[in-house]
Every structure is written in structure tokens, then in C-alpha cells.
Amino acid sequence: MANNQPKPDDRSDNVEKLQEMVHNTIENMEEAEATAEFSNEKDRADIEAKNERRRESIAGMREEIKDEYSAQHDE
Structure with missing residues (x-):
């Protein structure tokens, strides 16, 4: 019989x-920037747009790191 119990939430x-x-x-951003040097104008624009989305993701991850760190040290 399968165990239908959810796994404990281990956020450690x-x-x-x-x-x-x-x-x-x-x-990945650094590799893309290196590739952009040898790319045509359209590809460079695509790479820059993707790197901008990566910057936004990094900002969100850093906020999540702060939240997680605070949660772990408030317990």
C-alpha cells in the first residue's frame, strides 16, 4: 500500500x-555576454533581453534568500 502522507517541509x-x-x-549571463561579442545585432539584442530577465530573477532570488534566512533565524 502506498504511503500517501506528504513529505515534511524541509526548508533547511x-x-x-x-x-x-x-x-x-x-x-550564464557572463557566458551569454561573451557570446554576444561575436553575434549579429539581432542576437545581441536577444541576449541582452534575456540577461535583463536574468537580472530580475536574481533580484527576486536574493529577496527570497533574505526571507528564508530571516525565517530560519527567527525560529
């Missing part, structure tokens, strides 16, 4: 996971 490593996601996103 959320900060670390989010920090790794920020790091990976920054690396």
Missing part, C-alpha cells in the same frame, strides 16, 4: 540552493 537548505541558483545564473 533553501538558502544554499538559492545561492547556487544565483551563482549559476550569473555564470
Whole structure:
């Protein structure tokens, strides 16, 4: 018989996971910028637009890191 109990909400490593996601996103941005140097105008514009969305994502992840850190240290 299957265990239908939900897994406990283990958020203990959320900060670390989010920090790794920020790091990976920054690396992707840097690689895209390097590629843009050798791209045509349209591709450069596409890369810049994608990197802008990445910057917005990073800002959101950093806010989530602050929230998670606060939640972990308020307990």
C-alpha cells in the first residue's frame, strides 16, 4: 500500500540552493555576454533581453534568500 502522507517541509537548505541558483545564473549571463561579442545585432539584442530577465530573477532570488534566512533565524 502506498504511503500517501506528504513529505515534511524541509526548508533547511533553501538558502544554499538559492545561492547556487544565483551563482549559476550569473555564470550564464557572463557566458551569454561573451557570446554576444561575436553575434549579429539581432542576437545581441536577444541576449541582452534575456540577461535583463536574468537580472530580475536574481533580484527576486536574493529577496527570497533574505526571507528564508530571516525565517530560519527567527525560529
